[in-house]
Ligand SMILES: Cc1cc2nc3c(=O)[nH]c(=O)nc-3n(C[C@H](O)[C@H](O)[C@H](O)COP(=O)(O)O)c2cc1C
């Protein structure tokens with residue numbers, strides 16, 4: 001049994017999220033997704049939707065075995081509980097792969113860290129931030 005972890009904000013869902021979760025899911029038997037707590041999203045605009053509703057939506061997606069709300073202060077607490085074989089970082093996530101590998105090793109967690117690929121399509125796929133910009137451009141006076 002191979003357990004895979006994906007993670008992110010997942011505010012307003014779009015096909016880029018599905019691509020990432022399908023790819024992560026294809027790497028194992030179970031896919032657990034950790035959602036960033038609103039209080040920890042400080043590197044960009046905080047999510048519009050509440051933590052519980054973002055978790056509920058991701059939990060309902062086909063590739064996902066279970067979605068979990070992240071820890072408030074220590075991102076390795078859910079990892080210790082889930083005990084994954086693979087952590088899949090998003091293609092554009094700002095995390096330092098080697099720093100995560102070192103932190104896992106320091107805690108005695110034996111887990112691979114890999115990067116997902118970008119979603120390549122002919123049609124433009126907007127990120128959550130760009131969807132919100134588009135709503136503002138088209139719907140706000
Ligand atoms: C291995 C791993 C575990 C994480 N666990 C948590 C967590 O428990 N709580 C949390 O608020 N954020 C957690 N995060 C951070 C977010 O899921 C997300 O990666 C971060 O907010 C960056 O957002 P981005 O998707 O815009 O890059 C974790 C990230 C990684 C790489």
Ligand SMILES: Nc1ncnc2c1ncn2[C@@H]1O[C@H](COP(=O)(O)OP(=O)(O)OP(=O)(O)O)[C@@H](O)[C@H]1O
Nearest residue numbers: 008009010011016020090091092118119127128129
């Ligand atoms: N177009 C895409 N292709 C592949 N993966 C994507 C794409 N968009 C988002 N993801 C992945 O989905 C996960 C969650 O993304 P997240 O919701 O944090 O950001 P986002 O959708 O890019 O929006 P934002 O504009 O808020 O950064 C991340 O791992 C991210 O890399």
